Amino acid sequence: MRLSQLIDPRGERRVAAVLDDGSAVFVPGAASVFALAQEAIAQSRGLADLVAARVASAPAEPVDLEDAYRDGRMLAPLDHPDPAHLYVTGTGLTHLGSAEGRDKMHKDLADQAKLTDSMKMFKKGIEGGKPANGAVGVAPEWFYKGDGSTVVPPGGTLPSPSFALDGGEEPEIVGLYVIGPDGTPWRIGFALGNEFSDHVTERENYLYLAHSKLRASSFGPEVLLGALPAHISGMSRVIRDGGVLWQKPFLSGEDNMCHAIANLEHHHFKYSLFRRPGDVHVHYFGTATLSFSDGIVTRPGDVFEVSAPPFGLPLRNPWAVAAAPAGGVKAL
Structure with missing residues (x-):
């Protein structure tokens, strides 16, 4: 699994995940990898497991990472x-x-x-x-x-x-x-x-x-x-x-x-x-x-x-x- 951070077309900050099958989707309710990591630490849970559970909890919302990259909407994949x-x-x-x-x-x-x-x-x-x-x-x-x-x-x-x-x-x-x-x-x-x-x-x-x-x-x-x-x-x-x-x-x-x-x-x-x-x-x-x-x-x-x-x-x-x-x- 790979994670990235970006600004979506509506101007909102989001986290995206590339899953094992190669599909790229938004992680529901996630605005930063930093916050997801803190949540995983608090739950004594692996980050990939946490993200997979989030993704499975809601209908998949696909994301075009290359389009976001071309538009200058990609962020560093981790920040504070x-x-x-x-x-x-x-x-x-x-x-x-x-x-x-x-x-x-x-x-x-x-x-x-x-x-x-x-x-x-x-x-x-x-x-x-x-x-x-x-x-x-x-x-x-x-x-x-x-x-x-x-x-x-x-x-x-x-x-x-x-x-x-x-x-x-x-x-x-x-x-x-x-x-x-x-x-x-x-x-x-x-x-x-x-x-x-x-x-x-x-x-x-x-x-x-x-x-x-x-x-x-x-x-x-x-x-x-x-x-x-x-x-x-x-x-x-x-x-x-x-x-x-x-x-x-x-x-x-x-x-x-x-x-x-x-x-x-x-x-x-x-x-x-x-x-x-x-x-x-x-x-x-x-x-x-x-x-x-x-x-x-x-x-x-x-x-x-x-x-x-x-x-x-x-x-x-x-x-x-x-x-x-x-x-x-x-x-x-």
């Missing part, structure tokens, strides 16, 4: 009534091949004398990112992207700061979570994501990584409930003036990662700050495929497209340069 209570974070150097994109000149993992900090982190993941028997593995690289105000809906324009040196896509899988009343993180499911970043700034100095990640991002249009497939084969594209400028397959899922999903989740939610009841977390799991690594220089107006069969509709977003904030700091 107060954007300040939604965290957008991520982990890097998690995928086999990530090191090639981040640091091509260092390929010999066996020669410690040649290893950069990026390669050392990548090597640690290969050696300890998938511990056996539920043990805790090595911590991954981690970064913060922003709160819910930085999330751009599918089809929306990704704003790049006027001071940015680059605007580049990162096709990823995203984990979506709600924190329960007792501080337990509950995973809603997984979605496609574009972890939009500034790769030129990051390359200038690795200590600028934090700056390069403070950017908008987009995920969806649909969230896949249940387990993440072990092998995901998708496609990442950069479209310019209606034609494909660049495209490349990307691989994800644990078969193509040096960290287990459970290990990445543990090292994020081990912090009490990230277990605050009622909060929402959007966590990017990393990638090994970037147009930037192939020498592509994107420009405003380019459209990024990320697709993979388990996730339904592709994620598409153009990007543009945002206006600089007005004024500076004033003393009181």
Whole structure:
């Protein structure tokens, strides 16, 4: 089952479900996935089971998701009534091949004398990112992207700061979570994501990584409930003036990662700050495929497209340069 959020033709906010038979219907009485998740937690019930019961309780009301997408009515598949209570974070150097994109000149993992900090982190993941028997593995690289105000809906324009040196896509899988009343993180499911970043700034100095990640991002249009497939084969594209400028397959899922999903989740939610009841977390799991690594220089107006069969509709977003904030700091 997949869920999405959208505005219906009457202007009302709704939740839609793609059922196992492929049909897309509105979920009766549901205006947000966040509210459905809270209801499922309160009832100690699976989210898919709750949605299926809702759908079965009333005559099916079909929905055309592609039509809503074309009309600009798709929303992110998970949000929070107060954007300040939604965290957008991520982990890097998690995928086999990530090191090639981040640091091509260092390929010999066996020669410690040649290893950069990026390669050392990548090597640690290969050696300890998938511990056996539920043990805790090595911590991954981690970064913060922003709160819910930085999330751009599918089809929306990704704003790049006027001071940015680059605007580049990162096709990823995203984990979506709600924190329960007792501080337990509950995973809603997984979605496609574009972890939009500034790769030129990051390359200038690795200590600028934090700056390069403070950017908008987009995920969806649909969230896949249940387990993440072990092998995901998708496609990442950069479209310019209606034609494909660049495209490349990307691989994800644990078969193509040096960290287990459970290990990445543990090292994020081990912090009490990230277990605050009622909060929402959007966590990017990393990638090994970037147009930037192939020498592509994107420009405003380019459209990024990320697709993979388990996730339904592709994620598409153009990007543009945002206006600089007005004024500076004033003393009181």
